[in-house]
Amino acid sequence: MLAGCAVLTAGLLAFHRAVPNSVGRVGSLLEVFLPWLGLVIVLLFGLALLRRSAVALVALLLPAAVWTYLFGGLLLPDAGAGPRDLVVVQHNVSDENTDPAGTARALSGARPDLIALQEVVPPALAVYEKTLAADYPYHAVLGTVGLWSKHPLTGVRPLDIKPRGITESWNRGLRAVAGTPHGEAAVLVAHLPSVRVGAGGLASSRRDESAGLLGEAVAAEPLETVILLGDLNGTADDRGLAPLTSRMGVAERGFALSFPAALPVARIDQVMARSATVAHIRTLPATGSDHLPVAARVTLR
Template identity: 45%
Template sequence: MTTIELKKTPGAAPEPARSRPSWRAWLVIAAALLLAVFLAGHRLVPNRHGVGSVLDSIAPLFGLAVPVLAIAALLVRSGKALLAVLLPAVIWLAMFGGALLPPAGGPVELRVVTQNLYAGNPDPATTVRALAAGGPDLIALQEASGGTIEELAEELSETYPHHAIKSTVGLLSKHPITKVTGVDTGLDWTRALRAVVKAPQGDIAVYVVHLGSARINETETRDHTIDMLAKALRADKAERVLVLGDLNTAATDRAIAPLSELLHDAQADAGWGWGFTWPSTLPVMRPDHVLYRGFTATQAGTLRTPGTDHRAVTSGFAF
């Protein structure tokens, strides 16, 4: 039996060993996969004690983890880790990236602004003057202490000669207001109103609303007020409807579904970004909204005003 011995060619390079991710790379890969699972499945978390609502509300912020993980993958010099980071990046873009597309824009025939004044506001008049400086047709106010809206209406009567008030919510208008009624949202006191604004282009049913508060361990009151408002809107036969106010729920929160099924979101349709409004110094969610039907939204954004813990929401519409 003849044995053939293969001799290595002198000077030949050794076969490269297959590179395996280091433990640091595996950490990045694991974190990327966990982030992808959270983004794709956070709505499957039961909304017990408000946990689901909280996760829905903050979910867009988890996109900030993607560039952090990408940098980590580069630092550990792992192509596999960098590839893994693409998964949550694609999921995040599919779910929330539409907010980063440039808005279409268009003519503005009606401008509105809504502001939670903050009950502890030391100078609400200064806050509202900042709102009026932009020249909106309608100014919706929530969380105003006793007599505040009446005083503001008197001060701004030359520009806003018409107003409507129910408890701590109110509406200042350049156009005539008729048929002011309180709206039952299931709270112990009336914290919402409906008014018909007679704009030059036609009548508008305007709701100014401050829904129930939500806490991590208690969302039942807020959820009930959403259902009650949705019930009122279903029964409203007006062609043009605006809902302005603090709904105490984010646009990404599953709890807002009864309203989003009935109305459009001005920020989603005509704004850039997510329009976060709270807290005003560094907002991380948007409890304040302008919802509508019967218009075309052409502008949306936020405005930081003095004295309050919420940013204002501004929107423009074409008839």
């Protein structure tokens, strides 16, 4: 029994893409929590020791090896900053945040080059602008997403990532060019639609459609270097974000679970890059949001 569970766990880890999404998007739901199968391995290991089952202990080497292959690199320490690094911060600040000034100070305290925010709404917008102005003289806000930068921003325009069926005003994406000391980089800021888990499984069709539109924007971007900062409402393993993860690299080090802030179980706040490396990602202390901010070190090529 324990050996069979070990083999099943290894199969889910290694072949999660084979789990169908046709009913309730079960495959995507599995992929959201895929790293947590490591706890299943630990539980099975404990049971195998209690039962003194040598067969189960040997069988557990299989899922342990697969988990290590998939996620072990994320546990390695940060290699340290390099001369071509940018520090970026991504945060859904929440439209119910009662302390926007404190949130802005907390984010700037990480001394990033770029700060991307989602759910930026009046009157909090004016507070973010005032609090960040001294250290971040360049910023752009379109709809409910914004970008603050230490480096000049040009070419600001909205990104059309609005899914079909949404009739109200909905502007949750922007593109700008940051003139960094190491050359120009296109910076995309996005907030994809929310997903819901219910009796019918994972409801993510609008998120998936918006991710597809964002992936098309990445593919069409003329600049070689692209940095994506966003609340993507999905993990890097979720196949719903494949239009992005197939075109961009994700963090090489760090788990940085960001949601929900009270008890984080998944990183849905993402930093991805093309022609650059997201070398490390980490969470910052909690703010007045239901998300934790994440800070990443991006190495430009």
